[in-house]
Amino acid sequence: MIAERSPLDEEKREGLNWDQKEMPFTEHLRELRNRLFVCVVTIAVLALGLLYPAQLAIPWLTHLYFGNVQLHAFGPGDALWAIFKLSLYGAVVLGLPVLLFQIWMFVVPAVHPRTRHAVYSYVVPSFLLALAGIAFAHYLVIPRAIAGLEYFTEKIAVPTYGIENTLNLVLLMLLAFAIVFQTPIVMLLGARIGLINSTLLRKYRRYIGFGMLVAGAVLAPDGSPVTMTLIAAPMYVLFEASIWLIVLMEKRWKREGPAG
Numbered sequence: 001m002i003a004e005r006s007p008l009d010e011e012k013r014e015g016l017n018w019d020q021k022e023m024p025f026t027e028h029l030r031e032l033r034n035r036l037f038v039c040v041v042t043i044a045v046l047a048l049g050l051l052y053p054a055q056l057a058i059p060w061l062t063h064l065y066f067g068n069v070q071l072h073a074f075g076p077g078d079a080l081w082a083i084f085k086l087s088l089y090g091a092v093v094l095g096l097p098v099l100l101f102q103i104w105m106f107v108v109p110a111v112h113p114r115t116r117h118a119v120y121s122y123v124v125p126s127f128l129l130a131l132a133g134i135a136f137a138h139y140l141v142i143p144r145a146i147a148g149l150e151y152f153t154e155k156i157a158v159p160t161y162g163i164e165n166t167l168n169l170v171l172l173m174l175l176a177f178a179i180v181f182q183t184p185i186v187m188l189l190g191a192r193i194g195l196i197n198s199t200l201l202r203k204y205r206r207y208i209g210f211g212m213l214v215a216g217a218v219l220a221p222d223g224s225p226v227t228m229t230l231i232a233a234p235m236y237v238l239f240e241a242s243i244w245l246i247v248l249m250e251k252r253w254k255r256e257g258p259a260g
Contacts, residue, residue, distance in 0.1 A: 031106060032106060035102040035103075035105065035106050036102075038098070038102055039095075039098065039099050039102050042091075042095045042098045042099070043088070043091045043092060043095050043099075044091075046090070046091035046094050046095050047084070047087045047088050047090075047091040048087075049091075050086075050087035050090045050091055050094075051083060051084070051087050053087075053090070054083045054084075054086040054087040054090065055083055057086060057090075058071070058082060058083065058086060058163070058167065061167070061170060062161075062166065065142055065143070065146055065170055066146065066161065066166070069159075069161050070161070071161050071162070071163040071166060072160055072161060072162055072163065073162070073163050074162055078162065078163055078164050079163055081164060082163045082164050082167050085164070085167065085168075085171075086167060086171070089171055089175070122185050122188065122189065125184075125185060126182060126185045129181040129182055129184065129185065130178040130181060130182065131178075132181050133177035133178040133179070133180055133181030133182075133234075134174050134177060134178050136177055136181070136234060137173050137174050137176070137177035137178075138174070140230055141173060141177065141227065141230045141231065142170060142173055142174075144224070144226055144227055144230065145169075145173070145220070145221050145224070145227045146169075148221075148223075148224040148226070148227060149221060169221060173221075176219065177234075180231075180234065180235055180238070181234070181238065183235065183238040183239060183242055184238055184241060184242040184245060187201075187239075187242040187243075187245075187246065188242065188245060188246060188249065191246045191249065191250070192249070192253065196246075197246070197250065198243055198246045198247045198250060201239075201242075201243050201246070202243060205239075205240075205243070208239060209236055209239075212232045212235045212236050212239070213228070213232050215231070215232065215235070216228040216229065216230075216231040216232030216233075216235070217232075219231050
């Protein structure tokens with residue numbers, strides 16, 4: 001009589017047959033070079049394709065956040081550089097699936113199968129959190145930061161908006177909040193592979209919270225307490241939510257065994 005294998009036995013067998021590759025150092029370098037080449041070509045092709053749409057997007061972004069303000073170029077190359085920079089940002093965003101796939105395929109041989117499954121399950125939440133961060137910056141942070149900056153500027157100077165600096169302010173804040181909202185994903189993955197745990201995070205939560213306030217003060221472009229709070233508050237809320245998620249997941253991970 002043949003005994004049936006349980007799902008747990010299958011997982012253990014998968015862990016034992018872990019396909020961790022042993023490769024010479026030169027082979028790792030060759031693979032890294034090939035994957036970097038794919039990433040660079042992907043970004044370059046997308047950036048070239050976005051050069052014309054970027055020209056249309058710049059006036060739209062300016063009107064969206066600054067009303068009827070007229071942008072100025074302070075050098076013959078400013079406008080071209082702004083168009084190139086916006087197309088490059090767009091290429092990185094559109095090419096992100098390819099970039100992440102190449103990075104993942106480079107490191108996956110050294111990752112335990114169970115941890116691979118965890119990474120796969122976080123792809124969609126990570127994308128949704130990035131969209132949530134962009135929406136948060138768009139509706140709450142950027143309008144208030146710009147209003148604060150304009151308020152102080154108009155008190156002492158006549159505002160003249162340079163095309164490059166104006167775009168940098170908007171694009172960097174959108175990117176920053178897309179990254180900040182990845183906090184739960186990063187913390188869950190860190191806890192899954194054993195770098196952090198809920199006990200450690202609870203022990204140092206006061207210091208981490210203070211650090212987030214300092215980060216909010218540094219990152220607030222207008223120096224306003226309101227903007228500082230709008231930056232620091234979501235960071236801390238996401239941090240606290242991540243702790244509770246880790247507490248719940250630790251119980252599950254304890255039943256499943258180590259990730260390897």
